[in-house]
Structures are given as structure tokens and as C-alpha cells.
Amino acid sequence: MKPMQRKALKKKDALWLGFVALLTLLPLAPAVAANSFHMHVVILILLFASMAQAWNIIGGYCGQVSFGHSVFFGIGAYGAGMAVVTYGGMPWPGILVGVILAAAVAVVISYPCFKLSGHYFAIATFAIVEIFNRSFLVWDWIGGALGLDYPLVKEGLMNLMWYNTKTGYYYCALILFLTIFGTVRWLEGHRFGYYMRAVREGQETAESLGVNSTAVKLAALTALCGAFFAQYNLRVDTPMVVSLDMSMKFVLITVLGGAGTLVGPLLGAAVLIPLQEYTQAFWGGLGGGVDLIIFGLLIILMVVKQPGGMIGIFHAVQKGILKRKNAAKGESADGAP
Amino acid sequence: MALLDVRNVTMKFGELVANDRVSFTVESGSIVGLIGPNGAGKTTLFNCVTGFLKPTGGAIIFDGADITGYTSYQIARLGAVRTFQVVRPLEEMTVFDNVLVGAFLKTSDNREAFARAADCIRLCSLESFQEKPAGELSIGGKKRLELARALATQPKLLMLDEVMAGLTSTEVRVSVEVILRLRESGITLMIVEHVMEGIMPIADKIVVLDGGVKIAEDAPGKVINDDSVIEAYLGAKYAQRFKAQKEDGARG
DSSP: OHHHHHHHHHHHHHHHHHHHHHHHHGGGSHHHHHOHHHHHHHHHHHHHHHHHHHHHIIIIISOOOOSOHHHHHHHHHHHHHHHHHTTOSOHHHHHHHHHHHHHHHHHHHHHHHTTSOTHHHHHHHHHHHHHHHHHHHTOGGGTGGGOEEOOOOOOBTTTTBOSSOSHHHHHHHHHHHHHHHHHHHHHHTSHHHHHHHHHHHOHHHHHHTTOOHHHHHHHHHTOOOOHHHHHHHTEEOHHHHSSHHHHHHHHHHHHHHOTTSSSHHHHHHHHHHHHHHHHHHHSGGGTSOHHHHHHHHHHHHHHHHOTTHHHHHHHHHHHHHHHHHHHHHTSOSSOOO | OEEEEEEEEEEEETTEEEEEEEEEEEETTOEEEEEOSTTSSHHHHHHHHTTSSOOSEEEEEETTEEOTTOOHHHHHHHTEEEOOSSOOOOTTSBHHHHHHHHHTTSOOOHHHHHHHHHHHHHHTTOGGGTTSBGGGSOHHHHHHHHHHHHHHTOOSEEEEESSSTTOOHHHHHHHHHHHHHHHHTTOEEEEEOSOHHHHTTTOSEEEEEETTEEEEEEOHHHHTTOHHHHHHHHOHHHHHHHHHHHHHHHHO
16 A cells, blocks of 8 residues: 555656646746736736635635635735835835734734634634724725835846736746645645644544644644735735635635645636636626626535535546446445445 | 542532542553443543543542643643544544544654554554545444554553444454453553443453442452442342342342
8 A cells, every 4th residue: 555655646746846847937938928918817826826725724724714814915915015115125024024923913813713613713704804904994004095006116036026027926926836835735744734634624533632723723824925916916905905805715716626635726726817817808898796706606516516626526537437447347446444 | 650540520510510529540551441320420530531621629640740621632642542432533534544643643753653553553453444534434443443543642541432332242352352452562441331241351440430429449340249339220129129139049
């Protein structure tokens, strides 16, 4: 059993490496590089896949459905935004401060929220987003309802800003994507990954085996990102970053792709983001929101037919093929339990 | 010194007294059975010892340390690990991964944990199911999984909550063999059990609870002849008739 398992893992890793290589070379492809709109869509896919993956750690693997993630995302974005707009410096220190602050806020709000479980936890996180949304809107120091508009600065890695091409942003998004996916990939195979799944499947059972479920949840919660989005859009305002809409997006992308799986967030983002961007570009005259109607239908279908998400469909099909193969050989697909 | 020392533990739920000043000890290397009729407070006592409930009064000393009021994961880390009467597999995870979660308690090294989990799987005869989701196991399999998972944490004291309930007599014999093997490997066991044919032959000591109170603590042979125990199980009327019959038998 063991060597076979290891071989399968290697094959999977090879697939991932190939995929990463493909992504790295993508800007060189003339069809993509020439059309900055396609590039924009690809960047957003990577970005939202990364953020959905950050949500997936606590929501998917650990089973704590949080609608509060846009708060952390927003704090990261405001960190970068304030560093550039308010203090006229480089975004980097702001990003660092934003990440630390977001982690601190996560620790603080987790204290009341983790006393709740299941639906009640989810509802509490709804409230948290609203609290932050309203407070940020009236808080003048951080730009209030007007938001922060980026000034023109010299482009380049130093300022994390580019105007002519999107290649710089693309590679930043790719690094973010690889960091977060790499982390989750590593977690999956180690103690912490098993502990998260154990907490999801049965908190009391996990505790009976010596797992401190609160610590596990807390650590899972504080995995975050967000600063990059502000840099890319060149402005930060509250409805854009700290809102239920944004939180929902992380959740829905992950659920559509397959919660609690490594590839799920990427698949979900690869469906939702093009849907969102292309419908806005081509059917914008319909009044907007067409993408959300289609996406809503997709989610309903998915939850009813295959709660495992796109990954779940993939596994079901794979199992079906295996079964047929085995049936052809004249043996049952799975032994009696 | 006793590995586990339960001193005057009282557990109240509002006005209901589930355990009333229960005291007993579990000696290192022994097998202690905890028995009693339904509702006697066995599982409540178990939950107090394992940190799932905080006792209203009394103290619990494990391995020289006062663990009263500790959380369940802290107690598990100290080496007192339990199984559940109502089996609680981590359903979506495979049988192997279930056991692996237990094995990760003492090590964060993957190779060590995998080896430990594989050993426990073998010991509990679960090899052929190890790649299946735990939710698909039969009830007997799930009970063995509970055992394997607890065992993987390398406990000093293993507390089993009715692992033999609902098993066929063949399965009971297998469980008894496994339990004896565990004791040989140096693990102390405390077992809550209804299946007398399972617990009586292997226990060094039996603690009997009735109505939340300890009514006997002795070797199995003595406990089954204890008047108050017979009364607890059969009721006062039948216990008297039983006693009269036995005396008749002795005379005639």
C-alpha cells in the first residue's frame, strides 16, 4: 500500500510542477500578453484563488465556516494603501503592518466567536464584517467613505506598481498564489493538516486524542492575504475590500471548487472570475449582476447535486470509470466493508 | 503508587447527583472494571476523569499530578486516553488517517507517526479497511477503530467505554485477547463494561456503582457474591429470594 501511495503522490507533484511552469511562462505567450484584458482576468483568477485558499484553511479543512475573512483582507489592503497614500512611502512596511494587525484582530475576534459552533459561528462572523464595514466607512483617518486613491509614483517592484504592462502584477500574483498553495500543500501532509481535518470531523474526538481544537482553529484563521489587491486596483475603499460581498466570494469560490481540497479554490476561481469579468465586459449594459445570477444558479446546483464541489464531480466520474473497468475485468469495485 | 486516584468525586447536574463522593484507585499495570446498572453514573464518572466534565467536588490524581478541571486534550497529552461508548469515527477521513491523528500526539515526525499508526491498525486487525472512509466501517470495525486510535497516542492509562457492547461472543473473545495483549505491553486499563463474560475473567479489580454511589470495590470473584451488588442488579425482592435459595441449597 505504502509505496503505491508514494508513487501516486509523485505523479501528482509532477502535474503540479508542470502547471506551475506553465503559469510562469504564460506572460510570454503572445495571445495573452498582447491583450491586457485577458491578462487582467488571469491575474484576478490567481488572486482570488489565493484568497479563497486562505479561507479554505479554516472553512474547508477546519470546517469553521467564516464570513469574516474580508475583514482580514481589508486590513491588509488598508495597510498597503495607507503606507502609500497617507504616508507617501513604499507599500512594503504597510503590508507587513497590515498582516500583523490582521492576525491580531483575528486573535481578538476569535475569542468570542470560537465559543460558538456550526451555524452560530457563521452568523457571528456575519456580524463582525458588518461592524468593521460600518466603522471603516466613518473613520476619517483611513479615508472614510471616500477611500484612498493612489498617487502616481515610479513604477517597479520597489513601489509594487506598474502602469504599462500587467506582467509585474502577474508575477506578484503568481508568487502569492504559489506561497499560499504551497503552504496548504505542505500542511495537508503534516500533523497540523490532520489535526484540522480531525477538528472538522469531530471536535470532541479530536480533543480526546490530545488536540487543542481552539489553538488549531486560531492558527488556521490567521492565514491571510490582501495587500496585493489594493496595489492592483490603485485604490482602497470600504465596500471594495471589507464587505459581505467580498467575504461571500471567498466562500462561494471554495464551495464551488470543492471545500477542504487543495485544487478546489483554484477551480472555483477559474470559473467565477472569468464569468464575472467577461459578463461585465460584454453584458454590462444589462445592469450588472448577470454573473452573480449565473453563479448563484451554479452554486444551488452544486450544493444539491454534488456538495463535494467540482472536485467531488471529478472524483465521482473517476470512481465510475474505475468501477466500469473493474466490472469489465469481472471483479467488484470495492470489497465489503 | 496508584496510577489513577479518584478521591470523593461528586458530579451534580442541577439537583441531580450523578456521582456522589466516589473514590477508587487504579494500580499501575492492572485492569480495573467499572460496572453497574444503567444510569449508575459510570459514563459520567468517566467523563469527569477524562476532562469532558468538570466535577462539582473531589479530586482526580493521575500519575502524581492533580488533573481535576483539566481540559480533555490536556489529560490526553498526559497519557490518559479514552474511547467513546457511542463510536465517533472521523467519518470522512480514512481509517488510517483516523489512527494517524492519534499517532501525532507523541510525535510531529511523519515517518514515526505513520509507523505507529500502521502498528496499531495491525494490532486491531483493521489492515484490510485502512484506505476506506471510517464512516463505512461496520459497528465492530468502528469499535476497533476507537481502540486503535486511542492506542496510537501511546497512553499510560487507556479508558475504554463499553468497547464490547453489541458485539457477538466471538468478537468479545477477540476483544478480550486484544485487551490482555495491551496489558502485557505495559498499559493500564480502566474499562466500563456491561458484558460480564468480557470483563469478569480479565479484571484485577471491579468497581461497582449504583445510583451514583460506589457500592463495592474488590476482586471479581468477591464482587459477584457481594449482597449489595446482587441487590443492585436484581432488585431487593429477587436478591432476597436468591439469597434464600442459595441458603436452602447450602442446607440441602
